[in-house]
Amino acid sequence: MPDRAAADMPLVPTQNKLIAARLNEYADLLEAQGDDGFRIKAYRTAAREIEALSDSLRNVFETGGAKALVALRGVGWGIAAAIVEMLTTGHWQQLDRLKGSLTPEALFGSIPGIGEKLASRLVNTLDIETLEDLEAALRLGEKPVPGIGPRRRAAILAVLGQRLERHRRETTMAHGGDEPPVSLLLDADALYRAKAAAGDLRRIAPKRFNPTGEAWLPIMHARRGDWHLTVLYSNTARAHELDRTRDWVVIYFQDADGPEGRRTVVTERTGSLAGIRVVRGREEECRQHYATSPTGVTAAVKNTPPLETG
Structure with missing residues (x-):
């Protein structure tokens, strides 16, 4: 007979577990690569709080945006921005970079209409690394890319716009664009x-x-x-x-x-x-x-x- 107390416990949404695992992996990599303890502790704390969350992060985000994520225990604007990126693009470039697995070819290949060969041509022709770089380069249109005519360019830009719009809006709201001196x-x-x-x-x-x-x-x-x-x-x-x-x-x-x-x-x-x-x-x-x-x-x-x- 199943334990009643266990049966009454809310299940942690699968996506929450995946995001918490990524935050913990990021903290582990920071520690292995010699970062100080401040960020390591912050990401592990956020992961622990997310694992204990009964509501899904996607529902929290869709309901209240990045502000609702920041209202969660252990989640500041920086970690909220990472969660928004994972929810809206399926990727977290900071983690991939520390793992050494970040490749723009794979990132661009996640966009409908961009296959493996075209992703490689985009990287080699435009010398770009991020989805934001790709959107800017296609909008400017200064360098023609073989295989991308006006219709395909417009279709890719439409997908990029949909994928990046909310991520950009939410993170811009959180940050005024300041940079270090x-x-x-x-x-x-x-x-x-x-x-x-x-x-x-x-x-x-x-x-x-x-x-x-x-x-x-x-x-x-x-x-x-x-x-x-x-x-x-x-x-x-x-x-x-x-x-x-x-x-x-x-x-x-x-x-x-x-x-x-x-x-x-x-x-x-x-x-x-x-x-x-x-x-x-x-x-x-x-x-x-x-x-x-x-x-x-x-x-x-x-x-x-x-x-x-x-």
């Missing part, structure tokens, strides 16, 4: 490259461009104030083509109030900043930063308080 990003870039050169960082085995499965890609987690950073060398097709995999550094940043952002730091090749490390897309801020540094370029990496790392 360029001084912090340049400092993280310098620290990462120094630690990578010294062999002081954990390495992961990316799935892309790595047929032997070698763990060659150094990964660094760091924190300053409310900003949490994950830093890696670029592993894009373009970086490999131009032999810039040890020059282009990608910094993913997130504070307690919003979703993840991304910037790339490179060695400028032309102009007045040639030979100097700059944050791509924020070159003018870098120019001003170097101009106001007491001793110029050197001060840009020396006069910033040290990042906290694991």
Whole structure:
């Protein structure tokens, strides 16, 4: 005869269990890769609370949006953004990145109308990695992609719009789009490259461009104030083509109030900043930063308080 108390206990929705498992896996990877305890504890706490939740996360989200998720115990805006991404796209890029399994080909292949070959052409032609990148590139239409005519382009954009619209609306509402100052990003870039050169960082085995499965890609987690950073060398097709995999550094940043952002730091090749490390897309801020540094370029990496790392 079944235990009555057990029979009366609410069943945890399957999707809740899957999301909680992903949050725990993320926390495990952060710990293995040397992150500090703050984020590790936060993700494990959220996973535990979600496992104890009787209502489905999808129902919570559909009823009240990201605000309703944040109202759950243990769930802040950053974790809510991750849950929204999993619910609306089926993927969580932050987890895939730490596992080394993130491939834009697989991500694009999840869109109806994009098969394996077309996904590969999109990546190689447009040099993009995310669904947001794909949407922007197709809207601009600056580079033609073989196999994508006007009708197919419109159909793919329609699907992308539906998939990303609510995710974008909910996470934008939670976060005003603030970014760390360029001084912090340049400092993280310098620290990462120094630690990578010294062999002081954990390495992961990316799935892309790595047929032997070698763990060659150094990964660094760091924190300053409310900003949490994950830093890696670029592993894009373009970086490999131009032999810039040890020059282009990608910094993913997130504070307690919003979703993840991304910037790339490179060695400028032309102009007045040639030979100097700059944050791509924020070159003018870098120019001003170097101009106001007491001793110029050197001060840009020396006069910033040290990042906290694991």
